Amino acid sequence: MKKFVLLIFTTILLVPFIALAAPPLGKGRHEPPERPGIRISRRLAGKYHIAPLLASLYPATVNILFLRVDFQPDADPLTTGTGQWSDCTTACNNDPDYWVNNSKTNFINYWKEASYNNLTVNVTISPKIYTLNNPMSYYGNETSAALENLIYDSITTADNDIDFSLYAAVLIVHAGAGEEADINSDTTNDIWSLYYRDNCISQDGNNSNPCLTVDNTAITEAIIMPQTDSQDGAVVDPVGVYLHEFGHWLGLPDLYCTALVCLTDGVGDWSLMDSGTYNGNPYGSSPAHPDAWSKVFLGWVAPQNVSTYPDPGIMALNYVETYPEILKLPATSSTRAQYFLLENRQLLGFDAGLPGSGLLVWLIDDDVINQRFQSNTINNDRNHPGVKLIEADGDFALLNASDNDLGSAGDPYPGSTDNTGLTPVSNPDSAPYSGDAWVDVNNISINSGVASFDVAFSPDVPSAVSAVRGCSATTVSWTASTAPDLAAYRVYRNGVFVREMQRTSFPDADTGVSNVYSVSAIDTGGHESPLSPGVTPEDQCVSSGGGPNRGSAPGGGGGGCFIATAAYGSYLEPHVMVLREFRDRHLLTNAIGRKFVELYYRYSPPMADYIARHGSLRFMTRLALTPLVYGVKYPFVAGVFALILPAGLIVIYRKKGRA
Template sequence: MKLNAKFFALFLGVFSLMSLAHAADTLEVFVLRVQFKKESPDNSLTTGTGVFGSDTGTYNLDPSESRGNKYYWQKHLNFASAYYKAASGGELIIKDSILPTVYTLDKQMIDYNRTQKMKGEKTAEYDSARSCDYLRFVYDAVMAAHKSENGSPFNIPLSKNPNTKRAFMIAHAGSSSLLDGGSMGTKGANTPGDFFDVYISRNEWVFLPDTLPGVVIAKDSVNNGIVLKGAAVDTIKSMMVVSETASQDGLNWGINGIVVNQIGRELGLPNTFDDVKGTSRLGYFDIMDFAGYNAGNGFFPVLPAAWERAYMGWSNVKEVRPTAGHPVTVDIAAAGSGLGTEIVKVPLSASEYILIENRQRSWNKDGSVKVYLGEAKQNNDTTFKSILVDSLYTVFEDSICNDGKCKRNEKKASGLVLGVNSFDAGLPASGIAVWKVNDWYLRESLRYGSANQWGGEFNRDHQFGLTLVESDNVLSIGKMFKNAIGEDTQDYGSGADLLPHLRYAKDKKFDTVKTILPTGYANTATTQGGYTGFKISVEIPKDARVEKTANAFMGDSVINFAAPVIRVTISVDDGSIENSKFPKNVGLASAVRGAVFVNYEDESTGKAVVFASEDGTLQALNALGDTLFVSDTSVVQKQVSQKNKTVDVPLYRLGPSYGPLVGLAGDGERVYSLHKKHLVRTSFNSGVPMQDVMDLQKSVSGAPSIQSALVGPIVASSHLFFASDSGFWTVNLTDEMTRSFTSTENIAHPQDMALCKVDKQDYFAVVVGEDGKIFMRKFSLENKADAKPSFSKQNAGIAQVNASKNEKFHVACTDLNRDGTVEAVMLGSRGTVASFKLGEGGKQSAEWTHVYKRGASGTSGLYDENSGIAFGDLNGDAYPEIVFLGDNLVYALDRFGLPIDGFPVTINRGTPIYGFHSDPLVVDVTGDKIPEILVPSSDGLVYAYMGKGKRVSDRFPIAAGGFEIIDSVSQIAPMSIFVTDAVKNSKGPELYAFHRNRVTAFRLDKAADGAEKAASAWSLPAAGNERTGFFDASKLGDVDAVKSQDEISEFFIFPNPVRGGEAKVRMGLGAKPRSIKLELYDITGLCVFKKDIPDGVAGMNQANLDLHNLGSDIYTARLKVKFESGKTKQKLYRVGVVR
């Protein structure tokens, strides 16, 4: 049977359905019975004549002759009351009040629901007009009741009990159009004038003209509604609307489901189907999906899924955190049974988690259920049918079909379905349901009354609030396909979506499915594909009842194993840290590079992690995420719950905040936090944090004042360094901490700094400032806290990067060429990269400068990308590579500033990732001792790339943060990552990730021993806790001596073909050239382009080409190189140009 879901959704899509009421202990439902002016003659576009019981169809259940009387509605509300008593565990009572008067309107139904567009009317105008007409019907019904000569139902006094709320339901004559066409679906639809059942929230009143008496339309929608001056209920802000029947065209269909669903909306439950696209998202497994409330032909709606019951506060949730070697096993009781734990939660990331529940069609060992029946009369007479749940369809089906032969169902019930002793009887099968919950998406979508609303082209169909993990690995729920009569229909789920189950067919044997793995179509990964490592396993109970059902989508049979209690084990692979408390909410958003590790011995860890928030608050945890001391304060955070619950998140502060953080560094024992006006040293004496504070605005003899510290700190040789608006400062880390000043001459507004070691006790301080100006000052320093640096008597080295206006820079240093001379590498926020040899005595020239796609130089629209540099030997050639991020790309440059083979590599070929603030790391994660690049992204994932540019797919990307769509680039939340060996007796280093207000940690168990300390690695931002920004290339292996050869090893022009006239030429030369010439020839042999390429080097070379003057054609490029030896070599290349 196909529900008319498409038309249902198109109508609902006009309304942004949003819940109004708060959950209450008691909900009074006042039912207004409303009928229309009688049609004479009968209008064929509607079912019946507009008055109750006028449908000529004959139906055993919900018979037409009883639908207008009070007891028909009272007993349907009694069903809802019993349903919510079971769903809420007795926490909610539904009280009905069926008003005695039947209100008759002055218009016919068709006057409120025209079925054709007017001449020249656009579809959008037509849809809007129908919505306005529908709201006018609601308005007229309210006013008819309010002005009734029998008294207004809105004048009945409200309960004085604050836990009792009142709601109103319009029960109108006519049939719901959801089933128009009956068993023939839309092909048999013949009454388009019938109403849909729609919940009206405060947002929908905008479809009423505010010129009508009592209509209030406010911009914030809080007070929208119909104002009834002087009434006890002075404003109608919401309204449930239900048809007298859902039966149509010979198909007997109940209204129990829609009544329960509408009350759910009033209570605060959101739609869980996609009410924009009109597709099911949770199928038969949830009451707030249209498939769920139409389960059992609408007579047997299913229970709310796990998230809804938790959201409403009706079910307790047991949260578990398995770690490596410590799986968690829970006996999960059937939903609503009260036999024990009913919902288990497993955190996946900062914003996503899994819920596991046990859904059982029958709680009885024999699989039977009791269906309670009655009549629409003033009595309590009840009969019941005890029936096997596999045969529940015999209660409501007209015919029973076997092997293609159908006969009349003699067992069909009659009267009204008053209840059932298991409200999940309408499920397709019994078993364990595993749900993915996207907390971020729910926070965004719940304001519109929806959990799974289509989020537009950007989110498409991969971002939803709630998703059932379909354990058969066939993701079919909500997918469209053709039914037997050629109509579009959907899959609403089957027993193959639950654990455990066994599919079988005549000619094929299947294994029993008892697990959901970290990978595959049914997996425990996050929405963005982040790896979590969790495995969910189900044990088949020895006394399980076997259920045989059908797989509606695949067409084969399914066996399920039903039991009131099923044992579930949640385990995690070796990527987790044994006994860890991660992921952990730390209350405050973390700062970029805002964590260091200090020695802290306890039973299981050797280090503590100290981390800072953007406001400068310092906190500390041990390496397992456990507390070191008692919290002294907390922050309040809102939870996603119907009652807007809050939670107190404790802060484990090291002391008071001294203002916004500039930077954080450590020496292994102490932590140094630099704030704009203070420098704070924190040490742990017997585990107790102690702080020494230097007031930076306190004057120092012979030195200028400090308005604000801007970059740093750097720790080296018992000293600390930072730069302010006034210059470069050295702090002697004695007990009292004293500081001295060195001018940075004309460097204004320092942006970054590095401390570059050039000899045993000799350093270069490098400060980069505004407009790409660079300050280099050499000094000697003894490793004694009271020693002062001895600065060179030569003038400082000064240099400037040829950069974009207002471009900001990071700096780091290493011996790129392995010639014993250290270079400073500058990375600009808009793509400029330059190398300078460290020197003194005035102006220094760049070794090379290149510009790559980054920030304003890229395509993302973001003006600046501010992440830093990493160095590492990615290919084992003993030369350090330069690694940085930008514009959805990972770059790895060689010593000449040119991309190495395989780079740049695109991070995400779907939604681009940009706005990097935090640093990439270079560390081995695969165990081959060759480091990979770790990329921390703002989408909550950590990616890994090999030295050839290939993405690591085994256990990557890691779900290390939380994904959220942002409205502007200013909302980008950077992730900072750190790799260190912090846990005792743990194989492999640990990766710590800070994103928003969460910290997560993983064990890189596949990494080589000591990977974080390898000479080729850059495992912490700015080269370590000390934040020197210096990579010691001398610790790499010996550079293979390459004999100089007069040859062109590589030559090409890219992109090929050239579009837009801009291109680059790249060439590899075996020896230093004396001259380089490039010529392009057309098809006739005429030279049409010449260029001399200066400053060539032995190695890779690159130059920009301006080919705007060339027409579309294929050209032959000739590279002619004259080497220092006097020999000349040539090479040809074919390149296309497209105008």
């Protein structure tokens, strides 16, 4: 076993190539291994030999080449076509160059639109088709050797006619169809469309052979594309795949699950970097814009940040297809790594093929993205993806790979289900992966293509919630909130709202031992926090047998002392715990003590409730209880003090008498 692990590890070290494949048109097929390309900011910064701010790199222009190649004729049933460029008739509208010419136009227009004119892509189509010395199947198994042979053979064959130093990227457009569109899985020798990078591209992928260098330019990457993606009865415009793979060249990762076995659909039809590649009719003719996170990552949109206090209030977003507007909201107060990105997607431009329109809300976790970026597994974990769409309809279909739902009109807000709010207590809710939810987006509407909504942040969840059951009432208490705009607290019994109050304790006449209590906080704007974790009461009602009726109380050691709890704010407060321990160890072990406890629990709840409502009384009660607490906690010191104090008073009295 150790030798096997060592072999695998060694293999990984010796195979540094990177391939990023197009998503399959049909679900359930697995593409070749993949990794992200070099981020566009690094490519552009290299031109200027500096590391400038991302925004200062734009506008930018990139020159790319569509290098057309075909193969030796074949009759292989495991490939689409004969390997000849001219053979593409029906699949190319009777024009072998139909799709490549169409893709050139759409390629240029797409990146202008998606980047808000930040990125201009100039496309040159090779002057002729270059025929390689091997059939398609020779390159069709997607091993590093096969892929490097395809790149090596294509570029060296065309080198006499083309100056490759003029181009930032080479897209090798080969005859036939891409394997990603092989719906019936019957042409496995087709070539899968992908982005490929290796420090040394050489014949047979053997680094002992010379690295590919032409026109004094080392070729370390290429994009492999099909002449058509139409096969198995499906008409597919390959431009979506062209754009997806160029997205990898720009540095974007896949946002679908790239594992061998997947339980999630990733972000589905809502992004170019997932199945949005194939949006439109025919498939791929209207590929989706990059999602909000991808546009921010590429530096095309600087998201608008908001303050969490005071609440931002009414906000609006224009449609993102034209306006570079994305809103960023911290998902929790406990970490900056998790946040929401909001964008307004409408059926405009290349986004016309989306499954719906409205406000998309994305939950982002930068920690997950950073950890999984290089392995291209950002969205492999169904329970914790790095880029997650909050589906407004609450069906979580994108988290279920077993259905056929890659996005629906119910996913945006308000969407087909007319969901106008995302809050800590809505369905779906605004809960982050860790920490408490506090984002409150309400009154979402779309008018004339503009999304408007109210943004607020609810108070933090009340902490140190406890419940103590007496014979006449159960007292629920909690720690005071520090929210500057706090208005009140809400107490829930068994999930049902009971009372709204401003103080930090609540006497409940229902003394059921199985009740479960939770508390929320509400601010002056009416925004409610999530409920605190439920607590059951600790039973302190003294039974006829002389001891506390602990019933099913957790812990079995008794709960808080009513007056002390009211004074100190919680039955878990250390001073209260000292008194509670004294009661259990000393008072309840003898008849006189038990009688005292019985009388105390009979008459103290009303007093405790009155004290809890008045801050000055709580302060005075704490002053009165403090000597008692220290006397109980340090009995030896208290005993010595009790002896010294009378003796001192006697001495003082005698001195005064003599005077």
